[in-house]
Amino acid sequence: MWDWNYAFEVLPEIASALGVTISATVVGFILALVLGLIWTLLIRSSNKIITTVADSIVKFIRNTPLLVQLYFIFYVFPQFGLSLDPFTAGVIGLGLHYSTYLSEVFRSGIESVGPGQWEVATALNFTTKKTWTRIILPQAIPPVLPVIGNYFITMFKETPLLSAITLVEILQTAQNIGAGTFRYTEPLTIVGVLFLLLSYPASIALRQLENRVTARYS
Amino acid sequence: MSFWDLIVSLLGQGLVITLLTTVLAAILALVLGFIAGLMRLSKNKLVRFLVSIYVEVFRGTSLLVQLFWIYFVLPMFGITMTALTAAVLAIGLNFGAYTSEVVRSGIQSVDKGQIEASIALNFTKVQRMKRIIIPQAFIIMLPNLGNQLIELFKSTSLVALITLTDLTYQANVLNATTLQTTQIFTALLVIYFVIAWPMTKGMKLLERKMTEGRM
Numbered sequence A: 001m002w003d004w005n006y007a008f009e010v011l012p013e014i015a016s017a018l019g020v021t022i023s024a025t026v027v028g029f030i031l032a033l034v035l036g037l038i039w040t041l042l043i044r045s046s047n048k049i050i051t052t053v054a055d056s057i058v059k060f061i062r063n064t065p066l067l068v069q070l071y072f073i074f075y076v077f078p079q080f081g082l083s084l085d086p087f088t089a090g091v092i093g094l095g096l097h098y099s100t101y102l103s104e105v106f107r108s109g110i111e112s113v114g115p116g117q118w119e120v121a122t123a124l125n126f127t128t129k130k131t132w133t134r135i136i137l138p139q140a141i142p143p144v145l146p147v148i149g150n151y152f153i154t155m156f157k158e159t160p161l162l163s164a165i166t167l168v169e170i171l172q173t174a175q176n177i178g179a180g181t182f183r184y185t186e187p188l189t190i191v192g193v194l195f196l197l198l199s200y201p202a203s204i205a206l207r208q209l210e211n212r213v214t215a216r217y218s
Numbered sequence B: 001m002s003f004w005d006l007i008v009s010l011l012g013q014g015l016v017i018t019l020l021t022t023v024l025a026a027i028l029a030l031v032l033g034f035i036a037g038l039m040r041l042s043k044n045k046l047v048r049f050l051v052s053i054y055v056e057v058f059r060g061t062s063l064l065v066q067l068f069w070i071y072f073v074l075p076m077f078g079i080t081m082t083a084l085t086a087a088v089l090a091i092g093l094n095f096g097a098y099t100s101e102v103v104r105s106g107i108q109s110v111d112k113g114q115i116e117a118s119i120a121l122n123f124t125k126v127q128r129m130k131r132i133i134i135p136q137a138f139i140i141m142l143p144n145l146g147n148q149l150i151e152l153f154k155s156t157s158l159v160a161l162i163t164l165t166d167l168t169y170q171a172n173v174l175n176a177t178t179l180q181t182t183q184i185f186t187a188l189l190v191i192y193f194v195i196a197w198p199m200t201k202g203m204k205l206l207e208r209k210m211t212e213g214r215m
Helices: A004-016 A018-043 A048-062 A066-080 A086-111 A115-123 A128-165 A170-181 A185-217 B003-039 B045-060 B063-077 B083-108 B112-120 B125-162 B167-178 B181-211
Strands: none
Touching: A004 A018, A004 A170, A004 A185, A018 A048, A018 A086, A018 A128, A018 A170, A048 A086, A048 B181, A066 A086, A066 A128, A066 B125, A066 B167, A066 B181, A086 A128, A115 A128, A128 A170, A128 A185, A128 B063, A170 A185, A170 B063, A185 B045, A185 B063, B003 B045, B003 B083, B003 B125, B003 B167, B003 B181, B045 B083, B063 B083, B063 B125, B083 B125, B112 B125, B125 B167, B125 B181, B167 B181
């Protein structure tokens, strides 16, 4: 039932696809961070229309499944002349989906900065840009770093969804091997083990970061 | 087909499976989450260790991988099941692992004085849990449980990939036959939103009702 020789035979091919999985995670996460911050700032805007529109978009994205969003980007965008390769479509989908979660994290971080800090920035005649980059964000981000890290791991575990839009990452590689040999046990198990081997140490490291953050900020 | 026809057609064919999967998996996740969460607080080291393996394995690997594993690998070991059973099992086990953490932290955050009071009042251990700890912990857990229910609902779209005929699966079928790609996937997004959004609102309302005068 479990053939070690076969497992070792397919391991290199699956492990080599890990590169696609990891780069999709990293690029998607960078996009999510940038977009997430943009949502947060737009929602905080003093212009009511901008706030409402940004807030509605965020709510819509949060309340629909990532898989359907991926289908939408991959199959509907080309109807409007925007054909994307699976990697780009996948990264945009991941980035967009998780940006709405990160925006919530940024919001809570920013709200935890005391009102006195804003007053000081005004009193010191800081520009809006300087207030954000020098005063608010440096205090808002470190306390929420563990939560941000958590979303990074969550996103890493969501990348197999990209196989649904034909991206050949580790799950799709395992599926392809299985389809060729009619043996799914070893390839699929290897994929599970690889995910566990990467995400478990990451979550332990994160717990340590969390302890340090709690010790420092509360 | 017009946009409305598409929505009606999708709802008619896939809604029941999507909702059924959501409800069954949510019940399984809640039951597993409470059992595992309570076992994680056990004094017995072995019990704690075994439960932590369950939790870490299901949290550490991807839901889609678990779904495929249960549906494609278990039959190799002679365990065959329908797509619906596999879907409920995979989503239930996966979310159960996350729920156990919510349950554990909820119980741990109940004020120590409550435990002391129940000991002073000579409550048995079971009484203490049932009457004092869990009712208070449940209110603390509620926001997280609500979020998880929404996440679980959205994750049911994955079951389309193991050929369970839910909303997403039917959208793909409809797309292949009518080629009205834009309308179909827009309709699908709208349907999910129209179900998830009231759920989010409903959970917030329930939260407010339960915490009224308590917090």
